[in-house]
Amino acid sequence: MALQSKTVLARARACIRIEQAALTATGRSLGLEFVATARAIDAAAAAGRKLIFSGVGKNAPIAQKIAATFNSTGVSSCFLDATQALHGDLGLVDEGDVALLLSNSGQSEEIVRLLPVLRRFGARIVAFTSNPESDLARNADLRLFFRVPREACPLKLAPTASTTAALALGDALAMVLLEARGLTRDDFARYHPAGNLGRVLLLRVKDIMRTGDRLPTAPDTVTTQEAILRMTKAKSGSIALVAKKTGRLTGILTDGDFRRSALTGPDFLQQPVATFMTRQPKVIAEDALGVDALRLFEAHKIDDLIVVNASGAPVGLIDGQDLPKFKIV
Numbered sequence: 008m009a010l011q012s013k014t015v016l017a018r019a020r021a022c023i024r025i026e027q028a029a030l031t032a033t034g035r036s037l038g039l040e041f042v043a044t045a046r047a048i049d050a051a052a053a054a055g056r057k058l059i060f061s062g063v064g065k066n067a068p069i070a071q072k073i074a075a076t077f078n079s080t081g082v083s084s085c086f087l088d089a090t091q092a093l094h095g096d097l098g099l100v101d102e103g104d105v106a107l108l109l110s111n112s113g114q115s116e117e118i119v120r121l122l123p124v125l126r127r128f129g130a131r132i133v134a135f136t137s138n139p140e141s142d143l144a145r146n147a148d149l150r151l152f153f154r155v156p157r158e159a160c161p162l163k164l165a166p167t168a169s170t171t172a173a174l175a176l177g178d179a180l181a182m183v184l185l186e187a188r189g190l191t192r193d194d195f196a197r198y199h200p201a202g203n204l205g206r207v208l209l210l211r212v213k214d215i216m217r218t219g220d221r222l223p224t225a226p227d228t229v230t231t232q233e234a235i236l237r238m239t240k241a242k243s244g245s246i247a248l249v250a251k252k253t254g255r256l257t258g259i260l261t262d263g264d265f266r267r268s269a270l271t272g273p274d275f276l277q278q279p280v281a282t283f284m285t286r287q288p289k290v291i292a293e294d295a296l297g298v299d300a301l302r303l304f305e306a307h308k309i310d311d312l313i314v315v316n317a318s319g320a321p322v323g324l325i326d327g328q329d330l331p332k333f334k335i336v
């Protein structure tokens with residue numbers, strides 16, 4: 008059959024609508040057992056136990072992905088192949104672990120055979136299924152149900168909406184635990200040291216700030232003209248102004264401040280720069296994360312950010328235009 012554009016797009020959109028319906032139904036069905044499961048996982052993690060995910064067929068990669076998501080948030084998790092488990096891999100199961108078993112029907116033979124074995128090892132069992140009457144649901148300690156009005160497969164055979172709903176349910180569980188455990192960006196960066204994500208998350212202010220000749224500074228006693236000359240030489244949109252005796256930051260003069268100073272009279276260039284500078288500007292420490300600098304830019308709608316050391320002296324400057332170069336956006 009020829010792949011006509013209209014037909015292809017119509018069928019693709021129909022598939023997505025069916026999967027959206029499964030997600031909506033699953034979200035609406037969440038109840039107290041979801042809360043109980045979240046608490047059980049939180050308690051297990053606090054006790055140094057781990058999560059064990061298992062599934063067969065198309066649910067196997069879904070289980071692996073959910074386990075990976077939990078690992079990325081600091082909750083120790085692993086995938087247990089249901090078949091290999093019965094041939095020696097049960098050695099990874101410890102008493103107090105939480106086993107989350109995925110099966111749409113709840114009758115997958117390999118998963119059902121795992122139930123008594125895992126229970127004998129002292130693991131707590133959570134059923135991930137769409138069938139509340141299944142052997143898996145009836146024999147689990149806790150049950151998470153995903154609701155699937157229908158699969159997107161026109162033959163009603165290939166798992167589509169069901170695996171999407173199971174994945175979303177696992178992600179929801181992981182994100183609830185992430186927030187409840189107070190995971191910070193620093194924590195998240197520890198678990199993502201490689202790749203672009205890790206590079207961006209681990210980037211520090213000191214790695215991106217302008218220093219040396221690109222950091223214009225001046226005592227706050229100089230004239231506005233002198234301050235502007237130093238800004239121009241450094242090709243900067245601002246200058247850090249400091250107390251002459253201590254070197255501590257006292258203010259910042261930006262391009263905007265300079266334009267406003269010109270409205271005060273013809274002698275504005277000879278006025279002390281302290282007359283026009285912005286006092287108590289937003290600052291950041293050099294050891295802060297780059298993403299923290301981004302938050303300050305977004306929250307306060309500023310163009311430049313002074314970096315200070317422990318003594319309050321300026322040691323660097325972040326220009327908002329530099330952030331996209333480091334992919335901090």
